[in-house]
Amino acid sequence: MTSRPALSSRAANIPPFHVMELLARAHALQSAGHDIIHMEVGEPDFPTPPPIIAAAQRFLAGGDVRYTQATGLPELRDAIFRFYRTRMNANVPPHRIIITAGASAALLLAIAALTDPGDEWLLTDPGYPCNRQFIQACNGVPRALQVEAGTNYQPEASQIRQAWSEHSKGLLVASPANPTGALISAPEVEMMNGLMQELGGTLIVDEIYQGLVYDTKASSVLAQHDNVFVVNSFSKYFGMTGWRLGWLVVPEGYERHVEKLAQHLYIAASTPAQHAALAAFTPECIGLLEERRALFARRRDLLVRELPGLGFRIHRQPEGAFYIYANTSELTSNSQDLALRLLEKGFVAATPGADFGDWKSDQHLRLAYTTSEERLMEALTRIRSCL
Ligand SMILES: Cc1ncc(COP(=O)(O)O)c(C=O)c1O
Known part of the structure; x- marks a missing residue:
């Protein structure tokens, strides 16, 4: 047997x-x-928008489809830098932008870069279910914060303080959020990031649905805060779910560590997808x-x-x-x-x-x-x- x-x-x-x-x-x-x-x-x-398909076809016709750097195509990192500057009024230098295989890989990289065994992350309940698995895959511990419509489905300062322990590593939130569609307001981000500073934790904001907002202009926490890890993706606003492409913005000084993790975990994001995405920012x-x-x-x-x-x-x-x-x-x-x-x-x-x-x-x-x-x-x- x-x-x-x-x-x-x-x-x-x-x-x-x-x-x-x-x-x-x-x-x-x-x-x-x-x-x-x-x-x-x-x-x-x-x-997928036709200009993105056309860019992919042009690239593939050349036949030279090889790995890119682990951090991604420099032209794409530059394009994202300009996107933040012109549309979000945020100054995010390209070296802090790491191209990933979707927001999924960006979340995994951020969590892997920050989590030691036993470290706890505070997450909203309801929230995106995969976050718990990313944390557990890094031997961390997810801690749920129950959120309600009355508080815009966001955790309150008192809840964060109450859940915080000597093992806590940080807070992971999304704006707009899945499944609630709730946006985190500027004062709420201020409160969360301020608390993380005070408690010695890190804030990760998943902005994968950035751009898909209906009552205000799209914005990023990066316009106000440069010590936050920010996750984004070409999946949702740009309509590229199947291309598996996203990015992670890291605070100054973390880029080399995250680059090493990316090299080992998946080498680089898809090269055709990266060339295709260059067309995503055209008018x-x-x-x-x-x-x-x-x-x-x-x-x-x-x-x-x-x-x-x-x-x-x-x-x-x-x-x-x-x-x-x-x-x-x-x-x-x-x-x-x-x-x-x-x-x-x-x-x-x-x-x-x-x-x-x-x-x-x-x-x-x-x-x-x-x-x-x-x-x-x-x-x-x-x-x-x-x-
Ligand atoms: C909140 C949130 N984060 C991350 C992801 C992962 O997206 P992707 O890896 O396609 O960029 C999703 C997918 O639905 C999501 O809803």
Whole structure:
């Protein structure tokens, strides 16, 4: 008899993505001929902008596809530097910008650079589920801070102080956030960063949905703070999820350490993707992305207007990203059951709150408006008939 390799406790204990189980069922229904409206998907429905595709094709036609430096193409780091300067009024020198394989690798690099075994990171619940896994992969410990609509889904100073211990390493937040679409205001960042300074911790801000904001101009914490680690990506605003490209901005002095980690962990981000992304900042591309942003805003307004009539409560207007984190407690005591019912009876897929943490997760569904207004209207009709 051959013995089977023993799984690590890290792999054995990792929780499943509930939405993946739902998705498997959605695909089965789709194969059986049903028309599923996908509101569970966390990626834009638009194709990659044509100028980006054209830049990739030009580069690939040359055939010289090799590794770049671990920190990324110098031209791309320069382009991001100019993007921050002209659009965010932030001065971020290119040597502090490290190109990564998506925000995922940026988060992993930042956490790996800062975490020793047993170090604790404070995270919001609800929040992006992979952060817990990145921390645990570095032998750190995630600590959840339960956040509510009443505090803009952000942790309060008293909560941070209370959760802080001698093992605490820092605070990881996102703006706009997944799943709530909440933006961190300038005074809130000031409070968080001030507290980190006082307590001897580090602030990491995930700005992956930067650009997808609907009531204000896009901004970055880097305009005010240069001691914060900032994560970003080409996935969401730039519509490049499958290209796997993002970046990490590090405070002065950390670049060499993060570079060494990147060299060893994945050598460099995809070279064709980096050449393609050079076209992402052209006026033609930004013009197209701004048109898409306007469409997202209309979709958000449509759902915020219509969902309350169906019994979903939206306790805080989402200001960014492409999600509505709707309270379902008037409809059900178990949002996972509701998600299943919407799928089985209405052929509408949505993500149950359980994917984003434990805090009141059975009272929430995340609805992504990554589909057209016509499809959203159809989804609303179907949801109404299921309830
Ligand atoms: C808040 C947040 N951070 C990071 C990521 C990872 O994105 P990517 O690796 O595609 O850039 C996601 C993806 O949905 C996200 O929602």
